[in-house]
Amino acid sequence: MSHSLITPSAVSHTGTPALEIRGLGKTFPLGGLFSRDSVRALHGIDLTIGKGEIVALVGESGSGKSTLARCVARLEKPSSGEILIDGVDVLKRDRFQASRAFRSQLQMVFQDPFGSLNPAHRMDHFLRRSLAIHGKSGRSERETQSRLEELMTTVGLQADMLNSYPHELSGGQRQRVAIARALAVEPQVILADEPTSMLDVSVRIGVLNLMRKLRDEQGISMLYITHDLASARYLADRTAVMFAGELVEEGESLDLLANPAHPYAQLLVSAVPDPARAGSYDPVRRAELRKAVMASQHCAFHGDPNQVCSSEKPVRHQVGDPDNHHWVRCHLYRPWAAAGGHALASEPLPPSHPASNAQEEASA
Numbered sequence: 001m002s003h004s005l006i007t008p009s010a011v012s013h014t015g016t017p018a019l020e021i022r023g024l025g026k027t028f029p030l031g032g033l034f035s036r037d038s039v040r041a042l043h044g045i046d047l048t049i050g051k052g053e054i055v056a057l058v059g060e061s062g063s064g065k066s067t068l069a070r071c072v073a074r075l076e077k078p079s080s081g082e083i084l085i086d087g088v089d090v091l092k093r094d095r096f097q098a099s100r101a102f103r104s105q106l107q108m109v110f111q112d113p114f115g116s117l118n119p120a121h122r123m124d125h126f127l128r129r130s131l132a133i134h135g136k137s138g139r140s141e142r143e144t145q146s147r148l149e150e151l152m153t154t155v156g157l158q159a160d161m162l163n164s165y166p167h168e169l170s171g172g173q174r175q176r177v178a179i180a181r182a183l184a185v186e187p188q189v190i191l192a193d194e195p196t197s198m199l200d201v202s203v204r205i206g207v208l209n210l211m212r213k214l215r216d217e218q219g220i221s222m223l224y225i226t227h228d229l230a231s232a233r234y235l236a237d238r239t240a241v242m243f244a245g246e247l248v249e250e251g252e253s254l255d256l257l258a259n260p261a262h263p264y265a266q267l268l269v270s271a272v273p274d275p276a277r278a279g280s281y282d283p284v285r286r287a288e289l290r291k292a293v294m295a296s297q298h299c300a301f302h303g304d305p306n307q308v309c310s311s312e313k314p315v316r317h318q319v320g321d322p323d324n325h326h327w328v329r330c331h332l333y334r335p336w337a338a339a340g341g342h343a344l345a346s347e348p349l350p351p352s353h354p355a356s357n358a359q360e361e362a363s364a
């Protein structure tokens, strides 16, 4: 088993990526004007999304997922780093705010479809507005109407629902309209921040299938933000795990979620209902971790403060076959122990280490 360290650029994708995030950081000042307190919500994020690819970003509440989405969508100003869309650094191109060109390239779909639709307007209004702001100019009324109906059909809704008000639609239908509105501008990238978490379980799958269809048929790239690992496995080509504002593991979804190498990823996976791992979920441990993530600026798994974890940032290690682009950033990773299961499973951690429980559960 080779013990290889990899750099971000070693994770190769063919062609110019749809979205490339390089060294993105975000620090929020806390307290008043003269306070020096701050919270580091993001640190050194490198993430690449190829054309026609869906990448899931998973992590606990407070790990920084929404801050990353808001920075990439230019709703929040990053403290450092670069954001490239189709190879162009949009932070340099549009220095002060997102331009119309940027909004045409990248659209966001939020968690709450109702919150983003004014109840006084019909669906027709929302879609026409997006077409007018970002769409191709010079469309006749007939062409516009035809495009509106096409958008409704694309997202699986009846064209006559263009006359409906938001309250007349179900949550799933409203989320489809939100997606249609994003599609109206013909974006290259959609950032979907927990797009199904407020929907009934029965309609979630329909929205996920719609996102899949848009990738497969229109080549749209997506950053899918979720805390639901099962949906990440179902939808995303690759999954990236965010922990305390940093990406700690990334790989092809099926591989990463079957063989998580970082103790935090192992803990997340252990919480997914799976009859094969009955009894492995420890809610108390998970609640402790959540608290640690919210409070700590360090890796909550560092345990003994004398360990290397608390003093040095870990480098990336390749996990398994180099072709699967699966890496982990953790001092505790033992590549030579990774074959056939959890990377950390056969090399015990010190009993005092907070990750020990997760390791025992994962290898049980």
Ligand SMILES: Nc1ncnc2c1ncn2[C@@H]1O[C@H](COP(=O)(O)OP(=O)(O)OP(=O)(O)O)[C@@H](O)[C@H]1O
Pocket (backbone or CB within 6 Å): 028, 029, 039, 040, 041, 059, 060, 061, 062, 063, 064, 065, 066, 067, 068, 294
């Ligand atoms: N405007 C803000 N001011 C100060 N701190 C912030 C602000 N926005 C986010 N944070 C902090 O940044 C960290 C990351 O928050 P963020 O909302 O990005 O996490 P998240 O993973 O998206 O969580 P959730 O799933 O609950 O939305 C948290 O510690 C949060 O308290």
